[in-house]
Amino acid sequence: MSTKKPQQTINQKRASTDNSQTSSAVLGVAVGEDRYLVPMTEVSEVITIPKLAHVPLTQPWFLGLANVRGNLYGITDLGVYLGKDSSPFNQKSRILLASPTDKLYGGFIVNSMLGIRSLSEFTPVKAVRKKLPQGAIKPYKDAEGRLWQELSLFVLIREEKFLQIARG
Template identity: 35%
Template sequence: METGLGSLKEYQEHLLARIRDSAANGAATSYLGMVVAEERWAVRLTDVSEVIPVPTLHTVPLTQSWFLGITNIRGSLYAVADIAALIGRGHAPLNADTRLVLIHPRFRVNAGFIITRTLGLRNIPLPSQPPEKEEVSWITAEYHEPDGKVWKELDIRRLVSDPRFLDIASPRLTAAG
């Protein structure tokens, strides 16, 4: 008998393989739709390795308030950030809808971030425009739907190279140093 976890992992691998095949054949880019700080965000699905329920998090003392701690995923440690708190928009709720998005290994960062909830897979063929008054470089575009919904595109490569994301030390330590 197959476990639910094995089935889910196989399903995710199959889905990612289909998306990679579509991308290789010139199809539209697929995104994971998600809610962060009550806004619609999208991240390229090829930049994500997994989306899972939030596992047990182990806090790390003397770190930024947006750094939630570390977790063990199948024997590997991952740093976990609250992206909403990182950009100063309050902490994401930790409930049944909250998910942990793990960054793809090609970025060489064992890290993930929590989101309020997923909105499923999206193809975003709408023309993009530069984001309005974003304070971070890793929100690279906005997409406006005809019904007024706005999607913000999260660029993982920029996120993992942003000094704010990389500096998890408490401001008290930085000021004292």
């Protein structure tokens, strides 16, 4: 009995260390000229852009539906959704799939992938006075002085605006 408790404590410590390392892992992406850090825990998969089923009379940021392994994902142009001008997509563009619940699926097109990073590589900065985009968590700077914005896809997916794709 006494040997079981220390082993459980060691395993619990390992689990908490693994969780903290996982939670600080972020995916760097480019959306137009802007750079974002998306928590890896919110990205279920990264895919190339498949053929999308167009849905008429929807918001300009809603690009259509994609069937990914039997699940329908509404695909959003992340830049346009965040209030930026549309940027052309190319071979480097990808879709970040996110599914915060079993019944809520969303895909966000980004212009390019900038790699998996650790938040410890970045320095938090005070938010500038301009309004941050929806889902924005915190601004950071990298070692080269470039500005990055941590962004939550789960927050975006749950917004009323995101759930109302019909043009009104």
